Amino acid sequence: MSLIEIALGGFLGAMARYLFYLVAESRWRQPKIATLFVNILGSFVIGAFVGSGNLSVFWLTGFLGAFTTFSTMSLDAVKDFEDGKWLAGISYLAANLVGGLGLFAVAYMIF
Amino acid sequence: MAGSLLRAWIYAAVPGTVSLWVINIIGSFLIGFAVMKLSGKSAELRLFISTGLLGSFTTFSAFSNDWFRALESSAAAGIVYGFAMTAAAVAAAAAGLWLGRKGVKE
Numbered sequence: 279m280s281l282i283e284i285a286l287g288g289f290l291g292a293m294a295r296y297l298f299y300l301v302a303e304s305r306w307r308q309p310k311i312a313t314l315f316v317n318i319l320g321s322f323v324i325g326a327f328v329g330s331g332n333l334s335v336f337w338l339t340g341f342l343g344a345f346t347t348f349s350t351m352s353l354d355a356v357k358d359f360e361d362g363k364w365l366a367g368i369s370y371l372a373a374n375l376v377g378g379l380g381l382f383a384v385a386y387m388i389f
Numbered sequence: 390m391a392g393s394l395l396r397a398w399i400y401a402a403v404p405g406t407v408s409l410w411v412i413n414i415i416g417s418f419l420i421g422f423a424v425m426k427l428s429g430k431s432a433e434l435r436l437f438i439s440t441g442l443l444g445s446f447t448t449f450s451a452f453s454n455d456w457f458r459a460l461e462s463s464a465a466a467g468i469v470y471g472f473a474m475t476a477a478a479v480a481a482a483a484a485g486l487w488l489g490r491k492g493v494k495e
Contacts, residue, residue, distance in 0.1 A: 281394065288393025292445045299440065321453035328454055339400070344393045344445035348413040348452060349420040352475075352482035356421065359483070371475055374449070379460075379471070382453040 280335045287340015295345050310354040313347060314374055320346035321378035325385030392445030406455055409448075410474065416447035417478040421485025426492065447478075 295316050302312035320342045327337055351374050358367030400408045420443040427435045452474060460467030 284393050284397045285390045288445050289390040292441055296440060317449040320450040324450040324454055339397055340393055342450040343396055343448040346449035347444040348447035348449050348478055349416040349443045352417040352478040353420050355479050356482045356486060375471055375475060378449060378453040379456055382457050
C-alpha cells in the first residue's frame with residue numbers, strides 16, 4: 279500500500295517540479311532558478327510536516343522526495359565550474375543550502 | 390515515480406542516514422553520465438531520465454531534514470555534514486560528466 283502512495287506522490291512531485299522548470303525556462307531562460315525554488319520550498323514544507331509530527335509517506339518520501347532534487351543541483355553547479363564561473367556555482371550551492379536549511383528550521387519551529 | 394520507488398527501496402535496504410548519501414551520490418553521478426551519454430538523443434528521453442528518473446531519485450528535502458538533525462546534535466557535526474554531502478554529490482556529478490564524455494568522444 280505504501281508503495282502505491284510513494285509512486286503516486288513521486289509522480290505528482292516530479293510533475294510539479296517540471297512545471298516550475300517550464301516557467302523558469304520560458305520566463306528567464308534559466309531552469310536552475312526552478313531547482314533552487316523547489317528545493318527551498320520543499321524544505322519548508324517537509325519542515326512543516328516533520329514539525330507537526332505528520333510523517334505521511336505519500337508527502338515525505340513520495341511528493342517532496344521527488345519534488346526536490348539533489349542531482350540536478352549538483353549538475354548545474356558542475357556546469358558553472360566547467361565554464362570557469364566559480365563564484366556563480368558556489369553562490370548557487372550556498373543559496374540552496376542556506377535557503378533550504380533556513381526555511382526547514384522556520385517551518386519546523388512554527389508547525 | 391520509478392525514481393521515488395528506487396529511493397524507497399534504498400531507504401529500506403540501507404540502514405539509517407547512510408541511505409541518503411548513497412542516493413544523492415549515485416544519482417548525481419548518473420545524471421552527469423546521462424547528460425553526456427544522451428546528448429543527441431530525443432528531448433523526451435533526456436527529460437525522462439534526467440529530470441524524471443534521476444531528479445526524483447535524489448532528494449533535497451530529506452537532506453534538509455537530516456542536516457537540521459545533525460546541527461541539533463552538534464554545530465561541528467552539522468557543518469561537516471552539509472559540506473560533505475554537497476561536495477560529494479558535486480564531485481560525483483563531475484565524475485559522471487567526465488566518464489560520459491570519455492565514452493562520447495571514442
